[in-house]
Amino acid sequence: MKALVLAAGKGEGLLPYTEKTQKESITVLGKAIINYSIDGLKKSGVKEFVIVVNERGNQIEEEVEKLNVSFETVIQKRQGIDGAILDGMEKIDDDVFILSFGDIIAPYNFYKSLMNTYIMSGKQAVVSLVPVSEGIQTYGLVKITDKLRIVKESSTLALAGAYIIPKGDFTSFLDYIDFLSSQDKLAYFIWSEDWIDIGYPEDLLYALEVLLKKKESVISENAEVSKTAIIGKGVIIEDYAVVEDYAIIKGPAYIGKNAYVGSYSLVRDYSSLEEGSKIGAYCEIAHSLIEPFAEVGSKSYLTYSIIGKNAKIGASVITASYPPHVLTRPRFNKLGALISPNTSIKHGSILEPGTKI
Amino acid sequence: MCGIIGVVANKESNKLAELVVSCLTRLEYRGYDSVGVASLSNNFLEVRKAKGTVEEVVKKKNIKDMSGFAFLGHTRWATHGPPTDYNAHPHTDCNNEIAVVHNGTIRNFKELRDELQALGHKFKSETDTEVIPHLIEEYMKRGMDAFQAFKSAIKIIQGSYAVLAIIKGEKRIFFARRDNPLIIGVGEDKNFIASDIPSFLPYTKKVIIIGEGELGYITPSSVYIEDEKGNPIDVLSRMQIIDWDASSASKEGYTHFMLKEIHESPIAVKDTISGFLNDMETVKEVAEEIRRANRIIVIAAGTSYHAGLYFSLLLNRKGYTAIPLIASEYYNIKLSKNDIVLAISQSGETLDVKMGIKKFKEEGAKIVSLTNVIESHIARESNYKLYMRAGPEIGVAATKTFTSQLASLLFLYSVIERESVDYLEKAHEVVRNVITETEGLAKKFGEELAKKSNIYYLGRGLGVPLAMEGALKIKEIAYIHAEAYPAGESKHGPIALVEKGFPVVFINYGELDDELEKNLQEMKARFAITYSISVNKKLNFSDFEILVNADERLSALAIAPIIQMIAYYAAVKRGYDPDKPRNLAKTVTVE
Numbered sequence: 031m032k033a034l035v036l037a038a039g040k041g042e043g044l045l046p047y048t049e050k051t052q053k054e055s056i057t058v059l060g061k062a063i064i065n066y067s068i069d070g071l072k073k074s075g076v077k078e079f080v081i082v083v084n085e086r087g088n089q090i091e092e093e094v095e096k097l098n099v100s101f102e103t104v105i106q107k108r109q110g111i112d113g114a115i116l117d118g119m120e121k122i123d124d125d126v127f128i129l130s131f132g133d134i135i136a137p138y139n140f141y142k143s144l145m146n147t148y149i150m151s152g153k154q155a156v157v158s159l160v161p162v163s164e165g166i167q168t169y170g171l172v173k174i175t176d177k178l179r180i181v182k183e184s185s186t187l188a189l190a191g192a193y194i195i196p197k198g199d200f201t202s203f204l205d206y207i208d209f210l211s212s213q214d215k216l217a218y219f220i221w222s223e224d225w226i227d228i229g230y231p232e233d234l235l236y237a238l239e240v241l242l243k244k245k246e247s248v249i250s251e252n253a254e255v256s257k258t259a260i261i262g263k264g265v266i267i268e269d270y271a272v273v274e275d276y277a278i279i280k281g282p283a284y285i286g287k288n289a290y291v292g293s294y295s296l297v298r299d300y301s302s303l304e305e306g307s308k309i310g311a312y313c314e315i316a317h318s319l320i321e322p323f324a325e326v327g328s329k330s331y332l333t334y335s336i337i338g339k340n341a342k343i344g345a346s347v348i349t350a351s352y353p354p355h356v357l358t359r360p361r362f363n364k365l366g367a368l369i370s371p372n373t374s375i376k377h378g379s380i381l382e383p384g385t386k387i
Numbered sequence: 388m389c390g391i392i393g394v395v396a397n398k399e400s401n402k403l404a405e406l407v408v409s410c411l412t413r414l415e416y417r418g419y420d421s422v423g424v425a426s427l428s429n430n431f432l433e434v435r436k437a438k439g440t441v442e443e444v445v446k447k448k449n450i451k452d453m454s455g456f457a458f459l460g461h462t463r464w465a466t467h468g469p470p471t472d473y474n475a476h477p478h479t480d481c482n483n484e485i486a487v488v489h490n491g492t493i494r495n496f497k498e499l500r501d502e503l504q505a506l507g508h509k510f511k512s513e514t515d516t517e518v519i520p521h522l523i524e525e526y527m528k529r530g531m532d533a534f535q536a537f538k539s540a541i542k543i544i545q546g547s548y549a550v551l552a553i554i555k556g557e558k559r560i561f562f563a564r565r566d567n568p569l570i571i572g573v574g575e576d577k578n579f580i581a582s583d584i585p586s587f588l589p590y591t592k593k594v595i596i597i598g599e600g601e602l603g604y605i606t607p608s609s610v611y612i613e614d615e616k617g618n619p620i621d622v623l624s625r626m627q628i629i630d631w632d633a634s635s636a637s638k639e640g641y642t643h644f645m646l647k648e649i650h651e652s653p654i655a656v657k658d659t660i661s662g663f664l665n666d667m668e669t670v671k672e673v674a675e676e677i678r679r680a681n682r683i684i685v686i687a688a689g690t691s692y693h694a695g696l697y698f699s700l701l702l703n704r705k706g707y708t709a710i711p712l713i714a715s716e717y718y719n720i721k722l723s724k725n726d727i728v729l730a731i732s733q734s735g736e737t738l739d740v741k742m743g744i745k746k747f748k749e750e751g752a753k754i755v756s757l758t759n760v761i762e763s764h765i766a767r768e769s770n771y772k773l774y775m776r777a778g779p780e781i782g783v784a785a786t787k788t789f790t791s792q793l794a795s796l797l798f799l800y801s802v803i804e805r806e807s808v809d810y811l812e813k814a815h816e817v818v819r820n821v822i823t824e825t826e827g828l829a830k831k832f833g834e835e836l837a838k839k840s841n842i843y844y845l846g847r848g849l850g851v852p853l854a855m856e857g858a859l860k861i862k863e864i865a866y867i868h869a870e871a872y873p874a875g876e877s878k879h880g881p882i883a884l885v886e887k888g889f890p891v892v893f894i895n896y897g898e899l900d901d902e903l904e905k906n907l908q909e910m911k912a913r914f915a916i917t918y919s920i921s922v923n924k925k926l927n928f929s930d931f932e933i934l935v936n937a938d939e940r941l942s943a944l945a946i947a948p949i950i951q952m953i954a955y956y957a958a959v960k961r962g963y964d965p966d967k968p969r970n971l972a973k974t975v976t977v978e
Contacts, residue, residue, distance in 0.1 A: 075628055152568060152598050161956075163827040
């Protein structure tokens with residue numbers, strides 16, 4: 031069965047970060063968001079992928095190529111999610127296909143459950159559902175009655191972004207789900223384990239928590255960790271990363287390939303320094319995601335923040351994170367700064383909670 | 388939830404019998420009460436079957452000695468007719484030339500049976516299934532070939548089914564499915580067909596999915612499927628390679644049986660209510676006995692005790708003398724004249740309840756039982772047998788069976804009170820709506836409570852048994868110490884432990900909410916974190932609240948799935964397997 035993966039959204043909840051950067055290409059623990067879906071599907075037996083992209087398709091291709099899977103991209107022409115599905119569907123020859131949203135981070139068993147339900151139910155279509163309690167209005171909700179129905183309220187069960195559906199002539203995906211259900215062709219399952227829909231800055235920070243909680247300490251033999259550095263529990267240090275004298279990686283934390291941690295810096299509590307990123311001396315990084323090749327000047331203090339690829343944060347920059355501004359999916363009561371890729375922040379800046387640059 | 392397996396191979400061999408036995412063993416998790424196997428060779432169709440476990444029946448009936456090139460195997464969960472040797476599957480036609488196994492319910496079986504009997508067919512069981520081999524026989528008698536006859540039989544039956552048939556003279560297994568799973572396993576020199584993948588997973592990982600309403604046959608080297616309109620299906624396009632383990636395949640997408648079974652609660656309640664409606668005569672007799680009784684002793688253990696306590700409160704409020712009795716404490720009650728005993732047990736095998744019944748029978752009591760297993764030990768020992776129809780429950784923690792017990796007892800209570808039971812026809816919808824509306828919130832509650840070491844569950848009135856069940860559930864599977872009290876009692880001792888951050892869950896049944904509100908304020912004054920689960924009326928000042936709306940007579944059915952989901956998500960958050968809680972067994976058969 032082929033999978034149709036959607037990666038052409040505007041990423042509105044992460045603007046302005048996503049003005050020039052495709053959301054699904056953001057990396058979390060060394061892996062692009064889209065690759066969490068593709069990897070999960072691959073492990074469930076999917077061999078061919080059609081990925082719907084926009085004009086930033088090269089960012090997606092660059093990431094997916096790392097997975098060694100057979101894929102082709104389709105540039106979205108029609109509007110919205112429905113348009114993306116219809117554009118992608120034209121490249122699918124089979125009667126039935128997997129539709130997967132490229133912005134979901136879930137363990138690969140999530141995709142296995144999807145396949146499993148399809149096989150065991152014998153129905154032509156399967157939808158995955160997750161229980162939600164925060165930002166309920168941001169999800170597509172369903173009500174389980176004799177038939178499953180799409181609703182706008184009075185439900186805490188949301189569509190979970192991975193489906194098996196037969197090709198069909200439809201204009202609205204949600205109406206199509208309702209139709210398949212009314213024809214008794216639809217099965218569903220509830221996914222009760224980790225699942226994150228990346229739509230807002232707080233989702234990225236939550237993803238760090240969820241993913242790092244499951245990881246055990248691994249320190250690459252090729253990493254250069256100073257003897258005077260202190261490495262705590264739940265720390266992953268990848269190849270050729272450098273951790274300088276007296277730095278403390280308290281964990282859970284991720285230090286990506288070729289990343290650099292300056293002397294006396296403290297990286298703690300669900301933080302990630304992605305590939306090639308650098309933080310200078312005397313920094314403190316907590317609950318933050320530092321994207322590839324971003325640089326953080328010395329003596330900076332970053333909490334609950336996301337720093338985009340190649341961004342440059344000057345020395346002595348402070349991000350305040352409390353009170354958290356308005357959170358759409360309030361999983362924490364804190365939110366620092368969202369700094370777009372390739373931007374620069376002046377030395378000594380103090381960024382208010384919820385700053386978006 | 389019966390288990391079905393079929394195997395067809397090139398060569399006749401008794402090794403196939405061993406293979407079928409191993410497949411049947413892997414179907415045991417689905418729950419069953421009897422087992423049977425049919426074998427087909429060139430000259431002979433043989434059926435061996437009996438009540439009991441796979442191990443017992445295989446030994447007793449020498450099933451491993453059977454020989455043939457096609458085999459059917461079945462584990463039965465009794466619905467039509469009690470679990471007996473003759474009701475076990477496979478079922479055969481009049482001449483023992485056609486054998487059939489079936490999972491599901493044939494709605495029009497009575498009419499078909501009457502017609503077939505009028506045509507001279509002899510029935511040997513009380514099952515709905517037996518009409519199928521006789522129908523095939525009848526159509527073949529009229530000149531149809533085997534496949535045509537099978538198709539005609541399937542066309543005429545109404546209801547849900549996964550059916551396999553073998554017919555003398557045919558080297559193939561015929562199959563059909565509707566609303567019940569059936570999967571083909573493609574082997575090297577043999578093919579399989581089963582109600583689930585795990586049964587044949589050690590022998591092949593290649594599977595073909597059979598769709599709703601489809602039928603066909605498998606031979607040792609081919610598969611034929613056609614849709615409802617008779618169009619052949621391209622089977623190769625359906626082929627899948629399975630690379631997951633047997634346990635995950637059997638959960639049909641859910642991570643745990645427990646969550647799957649909570650989601651099956653609406654149908655369990657619906658089937659239970661419909662079972663009671665079909666057995667109105669017994670229910671009325673029981674109601675009359677209870678009305679006449681001096682005292683009603685309600686004996687049960689664990690979760691069933693909480694259902695029994697709930698029922699006792701309902702009766703006591705109406706002036707009856709109902710005594711809820713924890714089964715292992717049976718010796719504390721001496722029966723007096725005109726007392727009646729109601730025994731509640733999910734499995735019908737709970738030893739403590741059995742011992743209580745034994746004593747009360749010796750003292751001359753009439754016993755009414757409410758169990759989920761037809762003709763279970765406790766049912767057999769009873770004067771009146773009431774059954775839930777929740778289907779097998781695999782997760783150790785009782786979920787859909789508890790909700791079904793509550794529905795059964797509400798039904799019985801309404802009949803005792805000579806009230807209409809019409810309101811219970813909507814009971815399954817209440818359960819279903821509550822699950823949809825609150826699962827996300829229950830997950831959040833559960834994940835918050837997962838961080839705690841101790842919890843109080845408090846309720847008032849009819850909320851007390853549900854508070855007790857909430858505390859039991861989270862203890863059982865999330866291993867968090869939890870205690871339940873009537874909320875008014877909390878200030879007579881338990882409140883001493885409450886300090887900053889101590890979690891207190893309030894079960895607000897929708898009655899006595901003003902009093903409960905005061906208890907909540909008392910807890911908050913000690914800086915407790917308060918969680919409330921409320922039906923129809925909000926509790927002000929609660930830190931976290933789940934509020935649902937439901938017919939007030941069905942409040943218990945609204946609360947039950949919420950407390951179960953809270954416990955489930957707390958267990959998952961803490962990294963435990965809720966299906967297999969430590970130190971617990973599904974059926975407690977020891978003192």
